Amino acid sequence: MTSILEFIARLAVWLLLAPLLPGIINKVKAWVAGRRGPPVLQLYYDLARLWRKGVVLSTLASPGFIAGPAVAWVAVLAAAMLLPLGPLGASLSFRGDVILLIYLLALARFCTAWAALETGSAFEGMGAAREVSYAVLAEAAVITAVLTLSMQSGSLVLSAMLAPSAGTGAVLLAVGLFIVLLAENCRVPFDDPNTHLELTMIHEVMVLDHSGPPFAAVLHGAAMKLLLFSILLVQAVLPVGKLPAAAAAGALVAGVLGVTVGIGFVESLLARAAFRRVPLLLTTAFLLCLFALLVAWKGGAA
Template identity: 80%
Template sequence: MIVALDIILRLAAWLLLAPLLPGIINKVKAWVAGRRGPPVLQLYFDLAKLWRKSVVLSTAVSPAHVAGPAAAWIAIITAALLLPVGPAGASCSFRGDALLFVYLLAFARFCIVLAALDTGSAFEGMGVAREVSYAVLAEAAIITALLTLCVQSGSVSLATMLAPSAGAGAALLAAGLFGVLLAENCRVPFDDPNTHLELTMIHEVMVLDHSGPPLAAILHGASLKLLLFAVLLTEAVLPLGKLSLLQAIGALVASVFVVAIAIGLVESLLARLAFRRVPLLLTTAFLFCLFALLVAWKGGRL
């Protein structure tokens, strides 16, 4: 009973808080640009509206066009259940759940990109090709980050991997994971969430033909994924496991807020990279994680 209540409460927190993050980022961007910007709660309004709207489907699409977003949304939510929250641990924790976490996100990507390819649009094909190609490098980086955490903690379960602090390599790991966060969530400098030119987009171009509730599922899933990465980044770097629950939650909220502001600043100050430079940046993120691993490795032996 308590377990069920715990899961429901956490799910509610994840689901309700997630759309806040893009709002904060947009507010920061507006603030840097000297505009007033949309309200922080804009995504909530958008989602509510989309949920009620009717759907325009392409004549080319199969049922996968609707099933894909649903499956991806579920995969991201179940990944959220694996992520621990400070000393409270995760709702579902077992040995090897860290890998399941990574592969659930990969499954979500698989579903989204198949739903996009379903339309037969060349633009969406382009977006999908970019998404899956850059994900290869991001995957290498995130596996390396997990290896770092595993070397530090001697465990393959997220709850214990994220409890101790990242040690000497924390800055390196933070830089690497931040790069992965930007790439996986299609933010500047990898992709521009505000662009309106189909040729230059990744994530936005994949959802061109979605509308109504499936689009709501995709947008909500994307915001949840962003929140997951922000929490993962925070917990990988800060030793939240050693604090009391309230302190930990406070620190978590504050640092997720900081991450959101950082993303906003990056988006305001940097331009989107040319696509041929993206692999270089992702390799850099991978190397950051790799050097964090090296530091953790040396730290363990000296």
């Protein structure tokens, strides 16, 4: 009984807290620019409004156009449920769950790109092509980070891998994972979440033709993915699992807030990189994770 209650509580945390992050980022950006900015809860209002709205479907779209965002949302949520939450641990953990988590995010990517191609639009095709192409490099960086953590902890269970700190290579890993976070969540310098009509986008351009409840699912899924990557990053770097429960929870919350504010500052201070630079930037992230791996490997022996 308690486990079911705990499961529901955990689900609620993910579902209800995730849309907070984009709000905080926007607040930080507004503050840096000297504006008042939209309210922190803006995304909640948007989601509620979209959920009530009607839908306009492209004449070309198949049922997959609606199923795609739904499956992608479920996949991100499932990945989130695998991720341990500091002192709470994971609701489900088994050997190899980390690989499942990575591939669940890939499933979400497949579904989003599928839905983008439904409309036969050149823009959305372009966005989908960029998304799946750059994901190849991001995937390499993520799996290298996982290798580092696995080597550090000698384990292949997320809760055990994320408990200790990343050791000497923590800084390298943190920067590498942060770059991947920016790329995977369509933030500057990879993508500009503020624009909708430019040829220069990756992720945002894929959802141009979505509207109403399916678009709400897309936005909510994106917010959950951002929260997931932030929590993953914080737990990978900080020794959250080794602290007493209250301190761990505090560290986790503070860490996630720190990452969110950091994203806001990055977006305020950096311009979007030219597309030719994107692979370069992601390769840098991969190399940083690789160096962290080398540190974990050779440093661990010493």
